[in-house]
Amino acid sequence: MNMNQKMTAEFIGTLWLVLGGCGSAVLAAAFPELGIGFLGVAFAFGLTVLTMAFAIGHISGCHLNPAVSIGLWAGGRFPASELLPYIIAQVAGGIAGASILYLIASGQDGFSLSAGFASNGYGEHSPGSYSLTAALICEIVMTLFFLLIILGATDSRTPKGFAPIAIGLGLTLIHLISIPVTNTSVNPARSTGPALFVGDWAISQLWLFWLAPIIGAILAGLIYRVFDTKGESSI
Numbered sequence: 001m002n003m004n005q006k007m008t009a010e011f012i013g014t015l016w017l018v019l020g021g022c023g024s025a026v027l028a029a030a031f032p033e034l035g036i037g038f039l040g041v042a043f044a045f046g047l048t049v050l051t052m053a054f055a056i057g058h059i060s061g062c063h064l065n066p067a068v069s070i071g072l073w074a075g076g077r078f079p080a081s082e083l084l085p086y087i088i089a090q091v092a093g094g095i096a097g098a099s100i101l102y103l104i105a106s107g108q109d110g111f112s113l114s115a116g117f118a119s120n121g122y123g124e125h126s127p128g129s130y131s132l133t134a135a136l137i138c139e140i141v142m143t144l145f146f147l148l149i150i151l152g153a154t155d156s157r158t159p160k161g162f163a164p165i166a167i168g169l170g171l172t173l174i175h176l177i178s179i180p181v182t183n184t185s186v187n188p189a190r191s192t193g194p195a196l197f198v199g200d201w202a203i204s205q206l207w208l209f210w211l212a213p214i215i216g217a218i219l220a221g222l223i224y225r226v227f228d229t230k231g232e233s234s235i
């Protein structure tokens with residue numbers, strides 16, 4: 001696959017992740033009487049990755065996340081020369097997904113960005129009012145384990161064809177743990193899209209949702225090198 005094809009796949013996949021995951025939070029989580037709640041949102045994020053992994057995994061690897069690309073690079077699975085194009089495509093896809101979601105959500109009477117628009121935050125903007133320190137630790141650790149799941153599930157020594165299921169369910173579990181803490185990022189592109197629409201506090205706190213996932217991803221890549229002596233991947 002050439003780089004244009006890979007970037008297009010990453011753009012579409014990240015768009016779907018933000019539209020599906022954040023969309024479930026904005027449109028359906030608290031819907032009167034039928035709301036899907038935290039559990040539904042967690043599964044929605046997992047399903048976006050699972051479905052796109054099958055749809056575009058053979059084209060771009062289905063990273064959908066700057067932290068994933070950086071973690072795979074740290075683990076010796078991804079070339080540094082492709083990092084910037086992938087990250088650009090992912091962030092653009094996240095913004096596009098948030099834009100579509102805004103067009104849909106704003107069609108409801110009484111819609112307001114003041115509800116958060118599924119943005120990530122800490123302190124008073126954390127769903128459970130968790131501190132900056134708690135949010136930082138949570139995002140680092142959750143991203144670290146997400147990358148360990150990805151690196152392990154896509155290892156050439158693992159059974160073929162099951163990686164999307166493990167990765168999708170892994171992301172679901174991560175959301176079940178951490179939605180109350182930060183609204184769950186583990187993905188700078190996912191955080192950037194909604195934050196651009198909310199502005200104000202969401203922009204001022206966005207740094208954490210770039211820094212923490214990248215730290216966690218790099219740590220995971222370095223840790224997995226202990227097990228992945230050949231640096232091979234099944235993707």
